Amino acid sequence: MGAHSVFLILFSVIAIAIVVHGQGQAGFISIDCGSPPNINYVDTDTGISYTWDAPFINAGVNLNVSEEYGYPKNPVLPFPLADVRSFPQGNRNCYTLTPSDGKGNLYLIRASFMYGNYDGKNALPEFDLYVNVNFWTSVKLRNASENVIKEILSFAESDTIYVCLVNKGKGTPFISALELRPMNSSIYGTEFGRNVSLVLYQRWDTGYLNGTGRYQKDTYDRIWSPYSPVSWNTTMTTGYIDIFQSGYRPPDEVIKTAASPKSDDEPLELSWTSSDPDTRFYAYLYFAELENLKRNESREIKIFWNGSPVSGAFNPSPEYSMTVSNSRAFTGKDHWISVQKTAESTRPPILNAIEIFSAQSLDEFYTRIDDVQAIESIKSTYKVNKIWTGDPCSPRLFPWEVLLMSLFLYFAARRNLSSSGLHGPIAFAFRNLSLLESLDLSNNNLKGIVPEFLADLKYLKSLNLKGNNLTGFIPRSLRKRATANGLALSVDEQNICHSRSCRDGNRIMVPIVVSTLVIILIAALAIICIMRRESKIMYSGAYSGPLLPSGKRRFTYSEVSSITNNFNKVIGKGGFGIVYLGSLEDGTEIAVKMINDSSFGKSKGSSSSSSSSQVSKEFQVEAELLLTVHHRNLASFVGYCDDGRSMALIYEYMANGNLQDYLSSENAEDLSWEKRLHIAIDSAQGLEYLHHGCRPPIVHRDVKTANILLNDNLEAKIADFGLSKVFPEDDLSHVVTAVMGTPGYVDPEYYNTFKLNEKSDVYSFGIVLLELITGKRSIMKTDDGEKMNVVHYVEPFLKMGDIDGVVDPRLHGDFSSNSAWKFVEVAMSCVRDRGTNRPNTNQIVSDLKQCLAAELAREPKSNHEKKEVVKEKYTKTKSTVQNYSSNEYNSSSGSVSLSFGDYSTFGPMAR
Numbered sequence: 001m002g003a004h005s006v007f008l009i010l011f012s013v014i015a016i017a018i019v020v021h022g023q024g025q026a027g028f029i030s031i032d033c034g035s036p037p038n039i040n041y042v043d044t045d046t047g048i049s050y051t052w053d054a055p056f057i058n059a060g061v062n063l064n065v066s067e068e069y070g071y072p073k074n075p076v077l078p079f080p081l082a083d084v085r086s087f088p089q090g091n092r093n094c095y096t097l098t099p100s101d102g103k104g105n106l107y108l109i110r111a112s113f114m115y116g117n118y119d120g121k122n123a124l125p126e127f128d129l130y131v132n133v134n135f136w137t138s139v140k141l142r143n144a145s146e147n148v149i150k151e152i153l154s155f156a157e158s159d160t161i162y163v164c165l166v167n168k169g170k171g172t173p174f175i176s177a178l179e180l181r182p183m184n185s186s187i188y189g190t191e192f193g194r195n196v197s198l199v200l201y202q203r204w205d206t207g208y209l210n211g212t213g214r215y216q217k218d219t220y221d222r223i224w225s226p227y228s229p230v231s232w233n234t235t236m237t238t239g240y241i242d243i244f245q246s247g248y249r250p251p252d253e254v255i256k257t258a259a260s261p262k263s264d265d266e267p268l269e270l271s272w273t274s275s276d277p278d279t280r281f282y283a284y285l286y287f288a289e290l291e292n293l294k295r296n297e298s299r300e301i302k303i304f305w306n307g308s309p310v311s312g313a314f315n316p317s318p319e320y321s322m323t324v325s326n327s328r329a330f331t332g333k334d335h336w337i338s339v340q341k342t343a344e345s346t347r348p349p350i351l352n353a354i355e356i357f358s359a360q361s362l363d364e365f366y367t368r369i370d371d372v373q374a375i376e377s378i379k380s381t382y383k384v385n386k387i388w389t390g391d392p393c394s395p396r397l398f399p400w401e402v403l404l405m406s407l408f409l410y411f412a413a414r415r416n417l418s419s420s421g422l423h424g425p426i427a428f429a430f431r432n433l434s435l436l437e438s439l440d441l442s443n444n445n446l447k448g449i450v451p452e453f454l455a456d457l458k459y460l461k462s463l464n465l466k467g468n469n470l471t472g473f474i475p476r477s478l479r480k481r482a483t484a485n486g487l488a489l490s491v492d493e494q495n496i497c498h499s500r501s502c503r504d505g506n507r508i509m510v511p512i513v514v515s516t517l518v519i520i521l522i523a524a525l526a527i528i529c530i531m532r533r534e535s536k537i538m539y540s541g542a543y544s545g546p547l548l549p550s551g552k553r554r555f556t557y558s559e560v561s562s563i564t565n566n567f568n569k570v571i572g573k574g575g576f577g578i579v580y581l582g583s584l585e586d587g588t589e590i591a592v593k594m595i596n597d598s599s600f601g602k603s604k605g606s607s608s609s610s611s612s613s614q615v616s617k618e619f620q621v622e623a624e625l626l627l628t629v630h631h632r633n634l635a636s637f638v639g640y641c642d643d644g645r646s647m648a649l650i651y652e653y654m655a656n657g658n659l660q661d662y663l664s665s666e667n668a669e670d671l672s673w674e675k676r677l678h679i680a681i682d683s684a685q686g687l688e689y690l691h692h693g694c695r696p697p698i699v700h701r702d703v704k705t706a707n708i709l710l711n712d713n714l715e716a717k718i719a720d721f722g723l724s725k726v727f728p729e730d731d732l733s734h735v736v737t738a739v740m741g742t743p744g745y746v747d748p749e750y751y752n753t754f755k756l757n758e759k760s761d762v763y764s765f766g767i768v769l770l771e772l773i774t775g776k777r778s779i780m781k782t783d784d785g786e787k788m789n790v791v792h793y794v795e796p797f798l799k800m801g802d803i804d805g806v807v808d809p810r811l812h813g814d815f816s817s818n819s820a821w822k823f824v825e826v827a828m829s830c831v832r833d834r835g836t837n838r839p840n841t842n843q844i845v846s847d848l849k850q851c852l853a854a855e856l857a858r859e860p861k862s863n864h865e866k867k868e869v870v871k872e873k874y875t876k877t878k879s880t881v882q883n884y885s886s887n888e889y890n891s892s893s894g895s896v897s898l899s900f901g902d903y904s905t906f907g908p909m910a911r
């Protein structure tokens with residue numbers, strides 16, 4: 001009630017306040033996230049006009065902070081913090097900001113978070129913030145009353161800026177307030193121009209500060225914090241200082257106070273440590289002379305960073321404020337800025353204010369923001385709104401992927417479109433889907449002419465318009481693409497003529513009426529399907545199943561039978577069934593895993609309530625989810641089959657088979673230590689993605705060399721993941737060890753307790769690593785015919801410190817023993833008895849990369865020739881390693897470990 005009346009009072013002041021403050025806040029976007037509908041008010045503390053947030057987002061729920069932290073118990077709580085919007089659903093939820101100055105300009109974006117136990121759970125969440133597709137920072141709260149403020153300076157690449165909260169499995173993201181301020185685009189420059197954003201680390205008013213400096217004192221509404229260590233003195237002035245001389249415009253109250261050292265000869269020093277030595281820092285130091293210097297007095301200052309000069313000597317002006325910054329980024333672990341007086345100076349140095357930022361590179365994909373807008377537009381054309389589920393993995397899904405995924409799910413959910421009618425013109429916005437590679441509009445009821453804008457899709461490789469009622473001619477530009485650029489264009493010759501002269505038809509672009517369209521975005525995007533399934537089309541060929549992402553499809557049993565040439569060639573046998581080789585119409589080789597009747601039958605039998613159609617339905621749901629899981633180190637799905645009789649998962653075929661066979665074949669002679677390390681890292685990354693990139697995590701349950709596939713470049717991919725999701729443990733508990741685990745790989749803890757978690761996979765992976773280094777099987781026969789586990793095989797050698805005894809003799813001693821030792825250490829830590837003592841997959845990936853680094857850094861063995869070879873190998877692999885990291889950044893977890901020293905995308909100091 002109390003808070004409510006505060007609201008009403010505030011509300012009544014609003015009209016006047018907006019008039020008073022309105023003009024000063026031109027271009028400001030100030031959002032009180034989570035506030036009740038239609039509320040606009042002026043915050044009495046700051047004079048800033050806040051609005052409710054529904055116009056900027058359509059996901060999440062509004063909640064008030066708990067009584068303990070809110071009004072009236074806590075009357076000093078800033079108004080915007082009293083309520084939050086939280087996002088229990090979806091991995092990524094984005095606010096859409098449309099700054100009035102438009103694209104190409106610099107903006108300050110600030111997000112505030114106060115938990116205030118709004119959900120009554122007393123659990124502090126941790127989550128990530130993104131601006132468009134670019135990682136901004138992680139939000140971590142120390143207690144429920146702390147107001148965490150994050151700020152970034154970023155150039156807008158498009159008219160719309162998406163500020164996204166990303167759930168990383170550590171609690172529900174929420175936000176209290178979101179603000180955007182237009183900046184002068186010619187300030188806060190760096191040597192990278194517009195290619196970086198600056199994330200605020202500290203903004204200090206050195207010396208004394210009376211207030212916060214923010215709006216209206218600061219036209220940009222920056223928030224300044226006081227900073228004055230005991231060894232510093234404060235000077236201030238009441239005189240006039242021109243702050244408009246440069247674009248930086250420090251507020252009066254900030255520039256008119258300054259710090260100086262207590263003792264005249266001392267410098268002013270600031271230092272900080274970065275956990276990531278690659279983080280690039282920029283400091284902006286503000287100066288103005290505040291004292292009336294006598295004729296024989298002077299103040300001359302030089303700035304040093306870690307002992308090297310950042311600036312030449314200069315005299316602060318008594319008339320205006322000046323800003324000095326480093327032209328090249330500061331990098332390294334320890335940073336130490338020293339403001340010193342020169343030998344000629346009679347007065348000590350001063351410092352009026354300082355800002356320190358760290359730079360975040362913009363993702364190279366930022367230009368694809370056009371796609372996002374196109375999809376936004378398509379979304380609104382077809383009135384798709386609140387479908388934000390999508391990929392169960394990929395917390396870092398790009399917004400357009402989320403959007404495509406939403407579209408996909410939306411259309412997939414609506415099988416019968418004849419009555420719900422997705423009629424209407426093809427949104428012109430399709431033209432902006434610049435990454436579209438293949439567009440299949442065949443067998444629809446399209447009318448009108450072939451629109452010219454299709455020719456603008458510059459990556460388009462195939463366009464199928466057959467089976468429609470299109471008329472007119474093919475636009476010249478499209479024809480040109482077809483002849484010159486290899487665009488595969490299919491049209492019905494009888495209706496459409498190839499040149500303008502043949503028919504006088506509709507010259508004006510008539511919107512195409514769509515009742516069915518199938519769009520496949522092969523460029524790792526998703527498929528958008530609008531379906532109208534009538535039985536007559538059902539057997540007419542491709543894409544007759546439900547909508548699947550990225551060109552993936554649902555197969556019928558007879559199709560499966562035909563692509564495997566009647567189950568002709570068996571290429572493997574796994575826990576769930578037999579794997580057959582097949583090939584698609586276009587010749588692509590695939591592996592078809594037929595799901596065992598027995599696992600099917602058992603799961604059916606164990607629960608009387610689940611009919612076979614129920615199981616089939618579950619399979620379908622899970623299979624479709626699995627199809628959305630992407631990672632370069634996971635065998636990718638091509639589709640699945642489930643027609644009531646049979647279930648199958650269809651994978652890409654990997655030319656070099658599985659690792660188990662490879663290791664025991666002659667090929668292993670050429671499998672160098674470095675190649676083995678790459679295979680280990682690849683598979684660890686695949687596993688890492690299942691464990692940490694997916695929510696809920698996917699536990700593989702059958703990690704083994706036979707489930708690690710190698711493509712023709714010997715890149716490793718994990719196969720058979722997710723089947724444990726398809727057949728939940730409950731249904732199979734009595735057969736788990738028999739069916740799921742493979743002897744030699746089963747985690748003893750899991751075996752004894754039946755408690756399954758990621759660490760069980762880690763155990764099995766440890767065995768895989770031991771097989772890689774020893775070249776032995778997980779269970780081997782000793783000379784006296786006994787069976788022996790590879791762990792027991794390795795142990796005696798380790799006790800004696802004999803690494804050469806452990807390592808596969810086929811390597812002929814050609815490996816770095818540091819690397820091998822480290823590798824064995826990692827492997828042995830994975831097979832520790834207790835799961836809690838085993839490392840997690842993030843750790844394993846990072847350790848294995850260190851093994852690779854050690855191997856690459858190895859001194860070449862002897863002669864000159866060898867040296868050259870190694871050198872070439874080094875440079876080659878170095879670029880591979882970098883590919884890993886960039887790839888991971890796109891698809892997997894955020895912190896990346898390079899093998900050349902640990903690298904985390906962001907250091908704690910910037911959090």
Ligand SMILES: *[C@@H]1O[C@H](CO)[C@@H](O)[C@H](O)[C@H]1NC(C)=O
Pocket residue numbers: 001003004007036062063064083
């Ligand atoms: C939050 O508090 C305001 C003011 O008392 C009230 O109008 C609103 O309904 C509350 N919202 C929720 C979700 O409880």
Ligand SMILES: *[C@@H]1O[C@H](CO)[C@@H](O)[C@H](O)[C@H]1NC(C)=O
Pocket residue numbers: 142143144145146
């Ligand atoms: C919450 O954390 C902040 C920052 O560490 C601290 O200043 C504040 O005193 C803490 N509040 C409580 C109630 O612990």
Ligand SMILES: *[C@@H]1O[C@H](CO)[C@@H](O)[C@H](O)[C@H]1NC(C)=O
Pocket residue numbers: 191192193194195
């Ligand atoms: C920014 O990136 C673009 C594209 O990579 C590059 O051409 C340009 O030189 C970069 N600008 C600066 C200042 O680094």
Ligand SMILES: *[C@@H]1O[C@H](CO)[C@@H](O)[C@H](O)[C@H]1NC(C)=O
Pocket residue numbers: 210
């Ligand atoms: C601090 O600010 C308050 C109100 O703005 C003012 O009354 C006071 O004189 C200021 N104190 C100093 C030392 O400037």
Ligand SMILES: *[C@@H]1O[C@H](CO)[C@@H](O)[C@H](O)[C@H]1NC(C)=O
Pocket residue numbers: 184185186187246247248
């Ligand atoms: C932006 O700053 C530059 C120099 O720093 C100045 O010349 C320009 O007038 C400023 N623009 C605006 C709109 O204040």
Ligand SMILES: *[C@@H]1O[C@H](CO)[C@@H](O)[C@H](O)[C@H]1NC(C)=O
Pocket residue numbers: 233260261262263264348
């Ligand atoms: C710093 O302040 C102290 C006490 O206010 C004063 O005695 C001392 O002279 C000052 N130092 C300088 C360098 O101004």
Ligand SMILES: *[C@@H]1O[C@H](CO)[C@@H](O)[C@H](O)[C@H]1NC(C)=O
Pocket residue numbers: 294296297346
């Ligand atoms: C500057 O001149 C004044 C007298 O005008 C004198 O008291 C002071 O010591 C001189 N200072 C220096 C540094 O020479």
Ligand SMILES: *[C@@H]1O[C@H](CO)[C@@H](O)[C@H](O)[C@H]1NC(C)=O
Pocket residue numbers: 444445467468469
């Ligand atoms: C094409 O349009 C004509 C009349 O406009 C209609 O009779 C015919 O069925 C349509 N064909 C298809 C394939 O929809």
